Amino acid sequence: MSSPALVRHPEDSMPATTAIAEAGSVPAAAPPPSFGTLALRWYRLNRGGLGAMAIGILSLLAFLLVWHLLTTYRVVFFVRFTNVPSPLAVYASFTKAIHDPKFLMHIVLSCRRILIGFSLAAIVGVPLGLIMGRFKLVHEIIFPVAEVLRPIPAIAWVPMAIMLWPTNEQSIVFITFLGSFFPILVNTLHGMTLVDPVLVRAAQCLGARERSIFREVYFPASLPHIFTGLTVGMGVAWVSLIAAEMISGQYGIGYFTWEAYSLVQYADIALGMIAIGVLGLGSSLLIRGAGQLVMPWRSR
């Protein structure tokens, strides 16, 4: 019937027969497959992932091995491994540390600072970004100030923070806040500018008013970018926290690492570093998990 010139994007459509079949019926229930076939299917579907995991474990083991060899033979080749602790020494100090309430207190304190600083940054940054994206005047007022302050690294704020806040604890939390605030704000704002105007129109002619459009269109449409901001912000929060703890702290995992150097506890330096890495990884995994929970439509 229709002229042949009309076939424009055949790839994103379906043949007529399937359309009719879909329209007609709900897929019929097949007999439940046995455990064996299920396991086999699971294996086929996840073969790629399992392979990647195996390679990942092997490469971590190789890393440990190289570390071990470099330190046991005290290699000096441009860099000096003479004083670097071996993996076994670090493991020994790890087993000691997990029974040491002081070490646990350092970790708990760092986590608390991250939790407060980062949460404050998210609680202020996300709504501010959303409002700046929606109301031009707010954007015009706040954006220039944000642009001037943004390039200043959080660490450069340390002296200022010490002057501003009465306690050390508050100034460290403030540094952590600053580090994560700007990535969160900027990404939220970016997400707002990318919202598809056709979706806003669609909502409008379904009867949505300003508030509903904000809640039902702008906010969910920006969520992927908000979560990008939270992930980046969490990374910068750790960077800022560790630096602040090393400079002005009395407690915290950054302070622990620096103190280990002063006290010539070389194994503890590596232990502190690994603890920081694990905590950073854990917190970004938490955010990714939260993202999948909040945005079910984006999980493949």
Added chain:
Amino acid sequence: MNEILTKSPQGHIEVRNFSLSYDSIEGPVQAVTDTQIHVRPGEFVSIVGPSGCGKSTLLNAVAGFLKPTTGIVTVDGERVNGPSAERGMVFQQYSLFPWKTVRENVEFGLKMRGMPRSQRERAARTLLGLAGLEAFEKHYPEKLSGGMKQRVGIVRALATGPKVLLLDEPFGALDAQTRVIMQQILTNMWQRLKISVLFVTHDIDEAIFLSDRVYCMTARPGSIKAEIPIPLERPRQQSMMMSSEFLALRRGLMSLIREESLKAMGGEINDMGLQGLNIELHGHSLADVI
């Protein structure tokens, strides 16, 4: 539900002395000028015309997204000044909310109206059933084919029981077979709901097959070049597209559009030589191909 399905016909669209120009750096761009159209309650009217002649502009003004520069748009005597749920709209780009499931998309208009959850769930299910989509209610739009997405788009626009349905090249991105099915579905829904439809398309066959009346627009600045009643009986069958009556209408519309398309394309085409072009197109108008 019943309230939606058995409403008495209303939705009289009138566009009078309409013109609209866009502001741009080079000064105002006159998109549509001196246009009068109307759609009677329950009527199916299409607008065809060369690319860029202002079809979308006109439709968006009826929807309330654009304000006319001069003239007035009314629906049932009430002046249009802003989008509203009374005028449902279907977009070429589907424009489903990716973060809502198929059913939540359909429920959206009812939710905005404050209908309680259980009630709107039931209404959405019934409507999805009519479009053969009940099995997909929990899917996210991303997973659907183009034809299914557009069915959801139509159902969503109809869910609130609008007086008129506006469609801007809704099937433009679909392949020929899917298009035919979608045309049938749209016709069925329109006949059931007895609402007025204003339909913008590039496809002359589609316009004739679906409509009671077709407006043909001139090249930019667009205005109405001709108004063609389509007296084909209903219900319409695919086989009618071979009838001499249909073909005569098609020939008439094509020559109207060809004239305008050539005007719209201006000098470029003349340089290439019209003779060769006509042979290459095998009798299809430029508007068909573009």
